[in-house]
Amino acid sequence: MSHASESSPRLxxxxxxxxKQQGRAIVMTTAYxxxxxxxxxxxxxxxxxxxxxxxxxxxxxxxTLPVTMAMMRHHLEAVVRxxxxxxxLADMPYLSYHLSPEDTVRNGGAFLQAGAQGVKLxxxxxxxxxxxxxxxxxxxxxxxxxxxxxxxxxxxxYKVQGKEAKAALTLLDDAQRLQDAGCFGVxxxxxxxxxxxxxxxxxxxxxxxxxxxxxCSGQVLVFHDLLGMLPGQAPKFVRKYMNGFELxxxxxxxxxxxxxxxxxxxxxxxxxxxxxTGKFVSAWTPTQEPxxx
Ligand code: KIV
Numbered sequence: 001m002s003h004a005s006e007s008s009p010r011l012x013x014x015x016x017x018x019x020k021q022q023g024r025a026i027v028m029t030t031a032y033x034x035x036x037x038x039x040x041x042x043x044x045x046x047x048x049x050x051x052x053x054x055x056x057x058x059x060x061x062x063x064t065l066p067v068t069m070a071m072m073r074h075h076l077e078a079v080v081r082x083x084x085x086x087x088x089l090a091d092m093p094y095l096s097y098h099l100s101p102e103d104t105v106r107n108g109g110a111f112l113q114a115g116a117q118g119v120k121l122x123x124x125x126x127x128x129x130x131x132x133x134x135x136x137x138x139x140x141x142x143x144x145x146x147x148x149x150x151x152x153x154x155x156x157x158y159k160v161q162g163k164e165a166k167a168a169l170t171l172l173d174d175a176q177r178l179q180d181a182g183c184f185g186v187x188x189x190x191x192x193x194x195x196x197x198x199x200x201x202x203x204x205x206x207x208x209x210x211x212x213x214x215x216c217s218g219q220v221l222v223f224h225d226l227l228g229m230l231p232g233q234a235p236k237f238v239r240k241y242m243n244g245f246e247l248x249x250x251x252x253x254x255x256x257x258x259x260x261x262x263x264x265x266x267x268x269x270x271x272x273x274x275x276x277t278g279k280f281v282s283a284w285t286p287t288q289e290p291x292x293x
Contacts, residue, residue: 009085010085010086010087011046011047011085011086011087012087012117013087013117013118013140013184015087016046016047016087016184016185016206017184017205017206019046019206019217019218020204020205020206020217025217025218025219026046026047026206026208026217026218026219027044027045027046027047027218027219028045028046028047028048028049028208028218028219028220029045029047029048029049029220029221029222029223029226030048030049030050030051030053030054030057030220030222030223031048031049031050031079031082031084031223032050032051032054032057032058032075032078032079032223033058033075033078033079033082034078034079034081034082035082036079036223037078037079037082037084038082038084039223040084040086040223041082041084041085041086045086046086046087046218047086047087047088047089047208047218047220048079048084048086048087048088048089049089049090049091049120049220050072050075050076050079050088050089050090050091050116051091051120051222052064052067052072052091052092052093052094052149052150053091053149053222054067054071054072054075055067055071057222057223057224057225057229057230058075059071063149063152064093064094064149064150064152065094065150065152067093067094068093069093069096069107069110071093072090072091072092072093072096072111073110073111073114076090076111076114076115076116077114077115080114080115080116087117087118088115088116088117089116089117089118089119089120089142090111090114090116090118090119090120091119091120091121092104092107092108092111092119092120092121093150094150097121097127097130098130101129101130101132101133102133104121104130104133104134105133105134105137105139108134108137108139108141109137109139111139112138112139117140118139118140118141118142118184119134119139119140119141119142120141120142120143120144120187121134121141121142121143121144122144122145122148122149122150122151123143123144123145123148123151124143124145124170124171124173124174124175124177124178125173125174125177127143128177128178128181131143131178131181131182131183132181132182135181135182135183140184141182141183141184142183142184142185142186142187142208143175143178143183143185143186143187144186144187144189145171145174145175145178145186145187145188145189145191145199146161146162146171146188146189146190146191146212147159147160147161147189147190147191147211148189149189158190158235159190160190160191160192160211161190161191162191162192162195163192168192168195171191171195171199172195172198172199172202175188175199175202175203175207176202176203179203179204179205183205184205184206185205185206185207185208185217186199186203186205186206186207186208187207187208187209187210187220188200188207188208188209188210188212188216189209189210189211189212190210190211190212190237191211191212192212192213193212193213193214193215194213195212196209196212196213196215196216197213197215197216200215200216200217201215206218208220210222210237211235211236211237212237221238221239222238224244225238225240226238226239226240226241227240227241227242227244228240228241228242228243228244228245228246229244229245229248230245231245
């Protein structure tokens with residue numbers, strides 16, 4: 001089933017729960033504006049996340065910590081205006097769910113009012129009061145465990161998590177607690193494949209993996225990573241389906257060459273006056289009055 005056709009209904013959370021029961025892999029990517037949402041939707045992805053990765057891939061920040069609610073809303077609203085068929089989630093940025101359950105509900109609710117169908121937030125047991133408050137306010141929550149980029153300083157960098165037995169058990173326990181608190185799914189980032197498989201088998205709700213091996217209920221990749229739109233080395237878990245940076249740079253330099261060689265625009269790409277007006281305009285001198293109209 002693709003969601004790209006005009007007639008197919010919008011994907012819902014119950015659809016997603018059914019996918020895990022049916023063993024159907026869930027496909028998720030990120031989008032940050034109307035064109036990225038149109039591309040993801042035309043490709044038939046199941047879920048779109050307006051990720052706080054917008055900070056890295058669109059806004060030029062080194063990490064996601066500077067991303068604010070205002071920035072997220074700006075990008076979420078652009079994606080909403082693209083009217084995607086995919087289930088639409090918004091990522092809660094740093095400090096939007098750390099202060100109190102009330103503050104968290106206000107921020108999560110603002111995303112729902114802007115058109116998201118649910119939110120994602122990072123962290124385990126420590127986030128339970130916020131997750132419960134969101135769920136009680138009818139705000140669906142996708143949890144996020146493992147390598148949580150907003151904890152970059154606490155983790156000492158982007159490092160694979162859950163490699164030691166104690167950390168693996170804590171992650172398994174956190175996943176269970178997120179499910180018990182009402183999360184509709186858990187995103188697993190940067191953890192060993194066997195641990196992700198164990199979490200997936202022990203939960204009823206679906207898991208979505210990124211750098212978490214092949215045994216999750218679904219997979220997510222960041223839009224710009226999977227289309228190779230960023231310069232430099234991508235992380236090990238990224239499969240680039242095109243080299244967007246090279247392809248787009250090549251197209252742009254061919255255009256620049258054409259402009260410099262005066263090959264762009266040609267007649268087909270220009271608006272042409274009717275013959276009589278054309279003659280008048282080319283014969284006109286600055287001393288002449290404009291014609292009476
Ligand atoms: O913000 C983001 O893009 C994410 C990824 C893990 C999908 O959270």
